Amino acid sequence: MRLVELKTQALRYVVLGDFGRAFRLYERIVAEVPTDLDARMKIADLCVSAGQAGVGVSAGQAGVGVSAGQAGVGITAGLPELARRVYAAVGFYDLSAGRPLHAIVAAQALHSLGADVAALRESLGTLYGAGSPRLAHARAGGARLAPPDPDTDVSPPDLTPDVDPALAAQSAAQVASSTTAFTSFPERFPPLPLLSELTPQAFARVLGTVTVRRLPHGAKVIREGEPGDAFYLVASGHVRVYSTDALGRQTELARLGEGAIFGELALVANQPRLASVEVDGEADLLELGAAALRAAADELPPLAEALSRFTRDRLLRNLLATSPLFRPFAAQQRLDLARRFTGHDVAPGTDIIREGDPGRGLYVVLSGEVEVLRGEEPFQSTLATLRSGDLFGEISLIRNTPANATVRAARPSTLLFLAREYFERLVTALPEMRAFFEELTEERLKDAEIALTADDLVEEDERILV
Numbered sequence: 001m002r003l004v005e006l007k008t009q010a011l012r013y014v015v016l017g018d019f020g021r022a023f024r025l026y027e028r029i030v031a032e033v034p035t036d037l038d039a040r041m042k043i044a045d046l047c048v049s050a051g052q053a054g055v056g057v058s059a060g061q062a063g064v065g066v067s068a069g070q071a072g073v074g075i076t077a078g079l080p081e082l083a084r085r086v087y088a089a090v091g092f093y094d095l096s097a098g099r100p101l102h103a104i105v106a107a108q109a110l111h112s113l114g115a116d117v118a119a120l121r122e123s124l125g126t127l128y129g130a131g132s133p134r135l136a137h138a139r140a141g142g143a144r145l146a147p148p149d150p151d152t153d154v155s156p157p158d159l160t161p162d163v164d165p166a167l168a169a170q171s172a173a174q175v176a177s178s179t180t181a182f183t184s185f186p187e188r189f190p191p192l193p194l195l196s197e198l199t200p201q202a203f204a205r206v207l208g209t210v211t212v213r214r215l216p217h218g219a220k221v222i223r224e225g226e227p228g229d230a231f232y233l234v235a236s237g238h239v240r241v242y243s244t245d246a247l248g249r250q251t252e253l254a255r256l257g258e259g260a261i262f263g264e265l266a267l268v269a270n271q272p273r274l275a276s277v278e279v280d281g282e283a284d285l286l287e288l289g290a291a292a293l294r295a296a297a298d299e300l301p302p303l304a305e306a307l308s309r310f311t312r313d314r315l316l317r318n319l320l321a322t323s324p325l326f327r328p329f330a331a332q333q334r335l336d337l338a339r340r341f342t343g344h345d346v347a348p349g350t351d352i353i354r355e356g357d358p359g360r361g362l363y364v365v366l367s368g369e370v371e372v373l374r375g376e377e378p379f380q381s382t383l384a385t386l387r388s389g390d391l392f393g394e395i396s397l398i399r400n401t402p403a404n405a406t407v408r409a410a411r412p413s414t415l416l417f418l419a420r421e422y423f424e425r426l427v428t429a430l431p432e433m434r435a436f437f438e439e440l441t442e443e444r445l446k447d448a449e450i451a452l453t454a455d456d457l458v459e460e461d462e463r464i465l466v
Contacts, residue, residue: 001153001154001155001156002150002151002152002153002154003029003033003036003148003149003150003151003152003153003154004150004151006025006028006029006154006156007025007029007039009025009156010022010025010026010029010042013025014046014049017053018163019046019049019050019053019055019165019168019169020163020164020165020168021159021163021168022046023043023046023163023165023168023169023171023172024157024158024159024163024168024172025156025157025159026039026042026043026046026172026176027043027157027168027171027172027175027176028154028155028156028157029154030043030172030175030176030181031175032154032155033148033152033154034178034181034182035145035146035148035182036147036148037090037093037094037097037099037102037145038147038236039176040086040089040090040093040176041086041087041090041102041105041106041236043086043172043173043175043176044082044083044086044087044090044109044173044176045083045109046169046172047079047080047082047083047086047169047173048079048080048083048109048113050079050165050169051079051080051083055079055165055166055169078170079169080113080114082169082170082173082177083109083113083173084110084113084115085173085177086173086176086177087106087109087110087113087115088106088110088115088177089176089177089178089179090102090103090106090176091103091106091107091110091120092179093145093179094106095120095123095124095127096185097144097145097185097186098142098143098144098145098185098186098189098190099144099145099236099258100124100127100128100189100192100195101192101233101234101235101236101258101259101286102235102236102258102284103120103124104124104207104210104212104235104286105212105214105235105236105284105286106120107120107121107124107207108210108212109212121204121207121208122200122204124203124204124207125198125199125200125201125202125203125204125207126200127189128189128191128192128195128196128203129195129196129198129199129200129201129202129203129204130196130197130198130199130200130203131199131200132196132200134187134188134189135188135189135190135191135196136188136189136190136191141188141190142186142188142189142190142191143186143188143189143190144186144189144190145185145186147258190259192259193233193259193261193310194261194306194307194310197306198306209288209289209292210286210287210288210292211286211287211288211289211292212235212284212285212286212287213232213284213285213286213287214282214283214284214285215279215282215283215284215285216279216282217279217280217281217282218278218279219278219279219283220276220277220278221239221263221277221278221279221285222262222263222266222273222275222276222277223273223276224243224244224272224273224274224275224276225272225273226272226273227266227272227273228263228265228266228271228272228273228290229289229290230263230287230288230289230290231261231262231263231264231287231288231307232261232262232263232277232285232286232287232288233259233260233261233285233286233288234256234257234258234259234260234261234262234283234284234285235258235283235284235285235286236258236283236284237257237258237279237280237281237282237283237284238255238256238257238279238280238281238283239255239256239260239262239277239278239279239280239283239285240252240254240255240277240278240279240280241253241254241255241256241262241275241276241277242275242276242277242278243274243275243276244276253275255280261310262277263277264307264310264311264314265311265314265315265367271367271368271369271411274388311367312343312366312367312414315366315367315388315414316338316366316416318388318389319338319364319366319388319389319416320334320335320338322389323364323389323391324436325364325391325436326338328430328432328433337426338416340418340419340422341364341416341417341418342416342417343366343414343415343416343417344414344415344416344417345412345413345414345415346368346409346412346413346414346415347409347412348409348410348411348412349408349409350408350409351406351407351408352370352407352408352409352415353392353393353403353405353406353407354403354406355373355374355375355402355403355404355405355406356402356403357402357403358396358402358403359393359395359396359397359400359401359402359403359420360393360419360420361393361397361417361418361419361420361422361423362391362392362393362394362397362417362418362420362423363391363392363393363407363415363416363417363418364389364390364391364415364416364417364418365386365387365388365389365390365391365392365413365414365415366388366413366414366415366416367388367413367414368387368388368409368410368411368412368413368414368415369385369386369387369409369410369411369413370385370386370392370407370408370409370410370413370415371384371385371386371407371408371410372384372385372386372392372405372406372407372448373405373406373407373408374404374405374406374448380406383405383447383448384444384447384448385410386407391440392407393407394437394440394441394444395441395444395445397420397423397424397437398427398434398437398438398441399441404445404448405448
């Protein structure tokens with residue numbers, strides 16, 4: 001039977017509350033595929049669930065040092081001990097095999113069972129914090145334990161009707177808590193985004209602000225349009241990123257797996273979520289909330305700086321991949337062109353372009369939101385609202401005329417700026433680029449005319465009503 005089929009069958013037994021058969025299936029998976037750390041984790045989770053359901057495993061059966069008289073008492077105290085042993089084994093493998101995010105999940109599970117995890121957190125910081133000799137210099141230079149092939153052939157166990165859940169738990173935990181099943185580990189690990197820029201001590205302290213979220217299939221993590229108050233790292237499993245249009249139709253934007261970060265754009269840019277994210281299958285996520293991040297950033301400014309830098313890099317990559325401005329260029333040419341832009345952070349209310357001023361260059365909204373305004377205050381008309389990926393400033397450059405509108409930051413925004421001199425060289429060398437900007441200019445001017453006409457009609461209606 002394929003590994004994925006055996007896991008699906010085990011999950012069905014978990015849902016049905018048949019702990020004995022579920023333990024037996026996961027035990028077989030770990031015995032034949034010892035590198036499947038997720039199956040080991042399932043055994044520990046199942047020990048916790050079985051204990052909560054009242055399954056009896058004595059302390060003696062769990063291997064705890066108690067008297068002979070005590071060993072015969074069918075209490076559930078033994079199941080937490082089994083779970084602790086397995087979680088500890090998973091944490092050991094995670095640390096050694098390049099899965100530090102999942103090690104944080106194992107540490108949290110141990111902590112919830114009363115275990116002292118200070119040493120585990122310290123080891124995480126030592127192995128994965130800045131300056132660690134085990135970290136590769138580039139993300140591509142390290143390695144981590146690869147997940148097993150879901151099509152791996154695993155022989156199904158005997159699931160006789162009289163599977164004793166207590167004995168099955170003991171047997172499965174014994175297999176899953178072994179730390180000698182495999183001993184080949186990567187020599188160097190890929191650095192963690194953001195966290196590996198912290199010192200080992202800072203890394204360990206930041207772990208105290210992390211919330212572990214272990215979520216089932218279909219669980220909504222963030223919703224489009226909601227305020228961004230946290231960002232997330234995927235410790236295991238997968239999530240689906242999608243947007244929804246006015247008719248309720250979904251467009252899938254990405255699927256993210258272990259090691260991915262999401263949700264940081266809305267948090268850093270202080271703007272609503274641009275997409276929704278839900279769990280695909282099951283997933284363990286690490287959440288850093290805004291309040292916890294601010295508290296950590298006061299003490300650990302490198303984290304805030306790393307987050308801001310990571311966000312800007314991600315926004316730039318997205319822009320290079322999706323903006324029509326970069327479409328005519330090959331990948332290396334896109335990077336070369338992007339280097340010609342300078343980045344600028346602007347506060348709300350800042351006038352980036354003033355109506356009547358000469359055109360200084362081309363702007364691209366990297367994050368945030370700006371408004372295009374026409375007229376004099378307080379009677380200005382809003383012609384358009386521009387967001388991430390939108391361009392502005394091209395009309396005065398193409399027509400060699402003063403700016404015909406004011407552009408003002410409506411939110412905290414990050415802009416890319418290309419000086420007029422380089423813009424002119426660009427459109428001179430590439431006729432298709434000039435054609436693109438000329439077409440964009442005509443569309444913008446038509447849209448502005450329509451918006452102004454609509455404003456005039458509204459004013460006329462108001463005078464009639466008066």
